[in-house]
Structure formats: structure tokens, C-alpha cells
Amino acid sequence: MRPADVLRFAAGSATGYPLRTFLMVLAMSIGVAAVVMLTALGDGARRYVVNEFSSLGSNLVIVLPGRSETGGFNPANAITGTPRDLTVADAQAIARAPSVLRTAPLTIGTSEASYGGKLRDATVVGTTADYFLIRGLTVAQGRILPAGDTGLSSSVAILGAKVREELFGAEPAVGRMIRVGDRRYRIIGVMAQSGQGLGMNADEVIVLPVSAAQAMFNTNTLFRILVEAKGREAILTAKDEAAAIIKARHDNEEDVTVITQDAVLATFDRILGVLTYGVAGIAGISLAVAGILVMNVMLVAVTQRTGEIGLMKALGAPGHTIRNAFLTEAALLSAAGAVLGYLIGEGGAFALRLMFPTLPAYAPAWAVIAALGTALVTGLLFGVMPANRAARMDPVQALAKR
């Protein structure tokens, strides 16, 4: 039998029983669509988180006060209590390390801001001019904090876009005085709209010089020190240098945690990557179920067409021809299901993107290939048994059944 004839014959038998074919294609397509859609969701979440972290700035090393260590209860902890403060001087010291480009001390709190009778709670960020450079923030009006100024004397503030809009409306803000807490600050700039930045919305903050913020919150310690390394390859040395400098300054005790953005990113990437594999695996189960359904349906087909198989044998079809015809039919049905499922899955991913525009829900290429491949392989694999049964059928008995 010619390959083209086998294909045409198998396609003819598939379309000859529309309900059976429809059900099998549906089962297969649901399996494939599940894989495509769920991996799109998982991978979308992964990409979303990675993007969010990248927007924090590049070549970033973060110094946190306190040491996170596993190892159970240490009696020393009970006596020494809190770690040493992380200070502005620490930040300035790290800035002098060879692999470090610049550092920005960061202190954060909430306070009340008022202007012209309007009152608003706002997140107050105390930092230096370098913070804007590290995070790549720009001002829409005015200017950023004056460089190098960490002294108490400068009572200036930069408003987030939303804070400005709510307190000033259409009025110009730059140059006005605003009350934050119990002190007044001159507004020197308004930040450009930037949107979400992983938990902290840059549009809803008021940026003050670090010393002013520390005075406001009556604290000497910092929330974080952001360190920008001189390049991507310098990140690890910058991390080590920062840790060494803090250790030297803190009585030779490592009481800070230094993390790189890459490490955080890699961790999230890994976690969410595993999650994607997980959902792909769960969706894969539905493919296996579809495979069993393929077998079931093909077995029914063999029984249904017993007379036809007997006839084919009487007409001189050897066993392998009959096996090929049934295998081709199983493969055709699987392929149709795979293609349909792929389209449904892509449609579902598209719908997800419409519903959650921030989520880049695109199915990864590996998942698409794996889903289509698995669908074809399961279809063929589960088609082998019914096809063999057809091929081995006794022609006399097959012809007698009608």
C-alpha cells in the first residue's frame, strides 16, 4: 500500500465516524491546551517577578542590617541582642571600595504630609542623590537631591507623582513649602511617573535627605544600603568588599546580610521555574489520560470495523498494512488534537494576557514542543495495542462478524 493511500484511507476512516473522532480529538486537545495554558501562566509569573526585580536597578548589591543565620539558638544572641546599627558612615565607607561605583543609604518610614489644609499619609524615603542614579529614577520637574549633601541643614523634599497630584492638584509644586511630620521642607523636584516597583510605589513617596529622615524618625540606623557595582562582573567582588568593610567597621563581627540582586533573581527564577515544570507535569497527566482514551477509542474502532478488517485480509492485505492503517489513524487523530489544543492553549494564554495585562503569559517554546510531542507519542504508543489486535485478527472470524 502506498503511503499516500495509507494516509487517505486512515483519514477516511477517521472522518467516517465523526462522533468518535470528535471526542478523541477533544480529549487530546484539552490535554495539550492545559499544558500550553498552564505553562504560559507559570512562565508568565516567572517573567513578571524577574522584570520587577530588574526594575530595581542593575548591578545591585543590597546590604541589610542583621545576620540571617540558621543554626538554632545561640546564647550569645540573648545577651548581645540587636546588631549594631547600619549607618550612613557605613554607606560612605562602602562607596570607597574599588569595585563599587556608588552607594545609597536608605531609611524608610511613614509620616503625614500636609499642604494648604490637605493631609496625606506618605512613605518617607531618606536617601542621597545617588539613590536616583542607582534606581534610574528621574524627575519630571525640578531637580534631584543635591549631591553629597547628607547634612541636617538641607530641608528639601522631592515628591512622588501621585503625592504631588493629590496635594497640589493643578498648582505648581516646585518651590513651595510642604510640611512633613513636624518640619517644613522646600519642594525641589517632582518625580516622573514610574509605576510599581515591587511593593514600593515610587509615585507615592516623599524623598528627603537621609539625615532629615533619620531625624524625623529619631533613628540612627538604616533600612538598607544599596550598592551599585562597577559592572556585572564586579558584583561578586563588590559583595565581598561590602561585607568585609562592614565587618571591619563593626568590631570584626559580621552582623549584616549582603545579597546580590542576581542571587535574589536567580532564586525567584528557580522557584517559579520549578512551579512551571510542576504545572506542566500536572497538565501532562491529562495528556496521559487522553492517551488512554485514544487506546479506548481505537479498540472500539477495531471492534466496530471487524468485518472491514476481515475483508481487507481476504483482499490480500498483510498484517502490517492493517497495523499501519490503524496506527496512521491514531497518529492523525492525535496530531489533529495536538494542533487544535495548541490553538486553544494559545487562545487561552491570549485571554489571560487580556485579563492581566501586566502578566506576560506566553507559553515557553519547550512546553509547546513537549506538549505536541507528548500528544503524538502517546497517541502512537496507545495506538499500537489496538493496531496489533487488528493486524492479528483471524480473517475467518472477522468476516463472520458483521
Place this chain on the structure above:
Amino acid sequence: MALIELSAIERVFTLGDSEVHALHALDLAIDAGEYVAIMGPSGSGKSTLLNLLGLLDHPNAGTYRLEGRDVTTLSAEEQARVRRERIGFVFQSFHLVPRLTAAENVALPMMLAGIAPAERGERVAKALADYGLTDRAGHRPDQLSGGQRQRVAIARATIMRPAMILADEPTGNLDRATGEDVMELLEGLNASGVTLIVVTHDPVLGQRARRRVMMEDGSKVEDTGAR
């Protein structure tokens, strides 16, 4: 040399604990071009004999020589080839593939043999014209009358130009007039040199054949053409 030579054929079926001798010590020789009716009551072994002749079944003992070649020892693949090229089947219930058109049903053996589509088309058109089915070429079996179905089946059985046609109650599902037409068709083929072997329990049908083989309990009890 005889077309068909059966010698000492035994065919035993096991039904539960008991053994049934469907064929027992059967010898039969049929020459090319003969018209043979195999007759007998049901259970006499005539259908088993036809299945053996058509290589659909295997004897438990004995030899079957077709055109001088021992076909019982051939592989399944080679037996399929012999069926394809030398034997045409006509069944009582026609056995047409319901989803294929008349033309496609007739073309089926050629498709299985791997003959090029162009040649298939030509031969099918000629066969359909010979059997008066040209205007029925695109119809599926359920759109054909019983007589037309059996004519499609005969066209299919002869399309590979076989040496013999094995017909199992070819008129069993047809009314008398249509059955008459079908028999004339088959006898016409026999007149052109094809060996025709008809299995029937209908004595009227059997009387038409030049040679009659009566079967009973798996053995030949009468053979009008025995040599």
C-alpha cells in the same frame, strides 16, 4: 496440472472439551476454468473448505497445492500476496466498506497492492462500465440496491484478474431475479476462463454448475467430476 490440489486435508476445531472434525481426509482436485458448486447442509464443512481454498484458514494436516505450489507452508505475508493476486472473494453479505463509494470499494484491492492511482482509475472505470455501474460510481453502499452491491463486490473480486473466484452463497441475500442476474454475471466470468467455485446449500443454484461436490460431516460424499 490441476489448479487446486487438496490431499488428506484435516481441519479440527476445538469447541470447549469436544473436537469437531470440520474436514476429514479430504482430497479434491479442481482444474483451471472449472465451474464447481460445493453443496451440503449447514455444518457439513463447505464453508471451512472455501476458507481453506481462499487461504483464510489453515488445515491441521494435509497439503494444499495452488498452481503447483504448496501454499500451506507459505508465510502469512506470501499468503496475503496469493490472495491478493490469484483469488477473488464474493460474499453472501457483500462486505463492502460502508464509508467508501462504489468506485473506491472496487479500487480497494488495487490500493492494497500499491498500484498507481492513475492506473486504478482507469481499471475501475472500465470495470464499473462492464458491470453497468458507471452512474453509481460515486454512491456509497447504503445508496445501492442489493443487486448493485453484489455487482460492486464482483467487480472488486475480479479487478485484480484472479485465477479463481470463491463465492459463498452469492445470492443468499438477494431476491430470485437479482440472484439470477448475479449468477449469470459469475457464469459469464467462468466462460471467459476464470475458475468459479460456489458454495451453496440451494440445490437449484447447485444444479447450474458443471460439477457438484456434495459435502457431509466434513467429507466428500458425492463428486460429479471426480477423476
